[in-house]
Amino acid sequence: xxxxxxxxxxxxxxxxxxxxxxxxxxxxxxxxxxxxxxxxxxxxxxxxxxxxxxxxxxxxxxxxxxxxxxxxxxxxxxxxxxxxxxxxxxxxxxxxxxxxxxxxxxxxxxxxxxxxxxxxxxxxxxxxxxxxxxxxxxxxxxxxxxxxxxxxxxxxxxxxxxxxxxxxxxxxxxxxxxxxxxxxxxxxxxxxxxxxxxxxxxxxxxxxxxxxxxxxxxxxxxxxxxxxxxxxxxxxxxxxxxxxxxxxxxxxxxxxxxxxxxxxxxxxxxxxxxxxxxxxxxxxxxxxxxxx
Numbered sequence: 001x002x003x004x005x006x007x008x009x010x011x012x013x014x015x016x017x018x019x020x021x022x023x024x025x026x027x028x029x030x031x032x033x034x035x036x037x038x039x040x041x042x043x044x045x046x047x048x049x050x051x052x053x054x055x056x057x058x059x060x061x062x063x064x065x066x067x068x069x070x071x072x073x074x075x076x077x078x079x080x081x082x083x084x085x086x087x088x089x090x091x092x093x094x095x096x097x098x099x100x101x102x103x104x105x106x107x108x109x110x111x112x113x114x115x116x117x118x119x120x121x122x123x124x125x126x127x128x129x130x131x132x133x134x135x136x137x138x139x140x141x142x143x144x145x146x147x148x149x150x151x152x153x154x155x156x157x158x159x160x161x162x163x164x165x166x167x168x169x170x171x172x173x174x175x176x177x178x179x180x181x182x183x184x185x186x187x188x189x190x191x192x193x194x195x196x197x198x199x200x201x202x203x204x205x206x207x208x209x210x211x212x213x214x215x216x217x218x219x220x221x222x223x224x225x226x227x228x229x230x231x232x233x234x235x236x237x238x239x240x241x242x243x244x245x246x247x248x249x250x251x252x253x254x255x256x257x258x259x260x261x262x263x264x265x266x267x268x269x270x271x272x273x274x275x276x277x278x279x280x281x282x283x284x285x286x287x288x289x290x291x292x
Contacts, residue, residue, distance in 0.1 A: 003032055003167040003247075004232055010038040012093040013100050024101050028151075029274045031171050031246040033232065040237035041093065041155040041258060047086050051159065051256055053118045055083065061124075062115040062259075065091065087114050087258070094153040094260035098241070105151075108268035112261040121163070121251040132251045134218040135168040135229065137276070138244040139210040144190075144203040146289045147277035149264040150245040155238070158256040162233045168248025169228040172279050175213060177223070179283060182212040206288035209280055210245065217248070224250075246276050 005027040007020065016024075027034055043050070056063055060072030063083065070084040091114040099106035122133045138150050156163040168174065190203040203211075217223060231252065234240055242249075266272055281288050 003230055004035050005032055006035045006037060008038060009036050009101075012039070013096040016101060021101065021103070025104070025270045028102075028241070028243055029269060029271055031243065031274075033165075033167060033240055033242040033247060033249075035232075035234065036239040036241075037235060037237070039097075039155075039239040041090055041157055041239065043086070043157060046082065050083055050086065050116075050118065051157070053120075053255075055079075056118050062117050062119075063087070064116075065114045066112070083116070087116050090114060090116075090155065090258045091260055094262070097153060097239075098151065098262060102270075104270055105264055105268050108264055110263045112263050114261070115259045117255075117257045117259065119255065121254045121257075128218055129215060131218060134224055135166060135227065135248045135250045136214050136217050137171065137174075137210065137246060137248060139207070139214045141211060142199050144199055144201050144207040145263070146201075146204045147206050147266050147275070149243055149266065149269070149275065151241070151262040151264055152244045153239065153241045153260040153262070154234070155240075155258045156234050156236055156254065156256070157258055158236050158254065160236060161254055161256075162235050163238070163254030163257055164252035165232045165234070166229050166250040166252055167232050168250070171246045171248070171276055172283070173228070174217065174248055175276075175280060175283055177227075178213050178216040178220075179209070179280075181216050182209060204289045205286070206277055206280060209284075209288065210276065 005023065007024065024034055055073055055075055057072045057074050063070065063072040065084055065087040070080055073080050073083055075083070091111055095109055095111055099109055128134065185205060185208040193199045194202040266275060266277060269275060272278055277288060
C-alpha cells in the first residue's frame with residue numbers, strides 16, 4: 001500500500017464528488033498522506049519578501065500564530081502585522097479545505113497553532129529527541145491530548161525547492177515493534193507533572209505510550225535505517241495533509257513551508273477503530289484513556 005494518495009484539487013474550498021470524499025477519508029484514517037499538487041497557497045506581491053529566513057527570530061524554531069499573537073518573528077510592527085495576516089489567511093484556507101474534504105470533521109475542527117517555517121528543514125543543532133529528520137509520530141510532551149487526533153495541513157511556498165519527507169511503515173507495524181520497549185508509567189507521575197504545570201493537564205496512559213513511541217523510534221538508528229519507508233517529494237505549490245500522530249514521517253530537505261495543526265476528537269472520525277488510540281488499546285488489551 002502506497003503511503004501517498006494524490007488528488008487533483010485546485011481550490012481551497014472545493015466541491016468534491018462523494019467518491020472522492022470517500023477516497024480521502026479512507027486514506028487519511030488509514031494513515032496515509034494526501035498530496036494535492038495543484039493547490040498552491042499564493043502569496044501577494046508584498047508577501048514575497050517573507051521568503052527569507054531573516055524574518056525568523058534565531059531563538060525560535062518557527063514563526064507561529066495562535067489566536068492573534070504572532071511569535072518567533074522579527075521586524076517592524078507593520079511587517080509582523082502583514083506576516084500575521086498571511087499566516088491567518090493560510091489558517092482560514094486550511095480550515096475550509098478540511099471541512100470540504102471531510103464533512104464529518106467540519107463541526108469539530110478546532111484550529112491550533114499555525115506555523116510558517118522560513119528556515120531549512122534540517123541543519124539546526126538539536127538533540128536527537130527534537131531531530132525531525134528522524135522518523136516519528138507527533139506527540140506533545142507538555143500537551144496531553146488523551147486520544148484527540150493531530151491533523152495537519154502543509155503547503156510548500158518555496159519558489160524553487162521541493163519539500164522532501166521520508167514516510168515510514170504503518171502505525172500498527174511500528175507499534176508492534178516498539179511497544180515491547182516501553183515501560184509502564186510511574187505511579188503518580190502524571191498527577192505530579194500536571195500539579196507543577198510541566199504538562200497542561202494530566203497525561204493518560206495513551207499519552208505516555210505515544211511519547212515513548214516517538215522517543216523509541218527516534219533513538220533507534222537501526223530502526224531509522226531498516227524499517228519500511230519511502231521518500232516523498234512535495235514540489236513548490238503543493239499542499240499535503242495527514243494525521244501526523246499516525247503517519248511516521250521525517251523531514252529530509254526543503255525551506256519555506258506553512259503548516260496548520262487541527263485538533264479533532266475521536267468522535268469526529270469516520271472509523272474510530274483505525275485511530276492510534278484504538279490500535280494501541282487492541283495491542284495492549286487495556287483501556288488507555290479513563291473517562292474522568
